[in-house]
Amino acid sequence: MSSSNKTSKSRPQPTVRPAEIVREYGPFADATQVAGVTYDGQRVWAATGARLVAFDPASGETTRTLDTACDAGTAFDGKYLYQIAESRIDKIDPATGKVLASIPSPGHGNDSGLTWAEGSLWVGQHRDRKIHQINPETGAVVRTIESNRFVTGVTWVDGELWHGTWEAEESDIRRIDPQSGAVLERLEMPHGIGVSGLESDGADLFYAGGGKSGKVRAVRRPRNSTEH
16 A cells, blocks of 8 residues: 555545534624634623623623733633733733733744633644644643644634634634644635634534624534534
């Protein structure tokens, strides 16, 4: 058997399907972009550059705003928000908006997505095509997963690692093997619609930031990806 056949068998082709956009939110008042996105179990939070906007995903109504630097990924650990701001990650009390602590970001300002899982923060490195698992107290890199596309938003759901991509006018949401980085499944966004931040609601939806469109889009998560 040739080596190329071995490679094709070890890396099966991913399942590819069009992304099903079920709802759009925004643009939000005084916001010209959406970078990071997270979900606290009740509200979706969108990072718009200088303000975090929280909205009710059922009604679309804005319910909270926090004035804070927020130019990339956003995460929620069940109690606190984490926000990439330039070359640092701020830990924020969502009740008051107070920054409680800060750690250096692994990309030193070239970071993109952010999510919380397994007691760690997971940080997308946009043009480096990497995802870092980091210690939320120190910022130390625990391990690194490599992708083959620009990494934007990052999220974990039901033990699956998904991340957004956005290169030129092409964007998708993809599930990758957290050990090898192999692409297992891709949800292709319509041409010209990008994914910046990304977060799962823990069930059937992803919330995807739309960059300079100023929108957040709810995208259906294919349930058969975890059914065996």
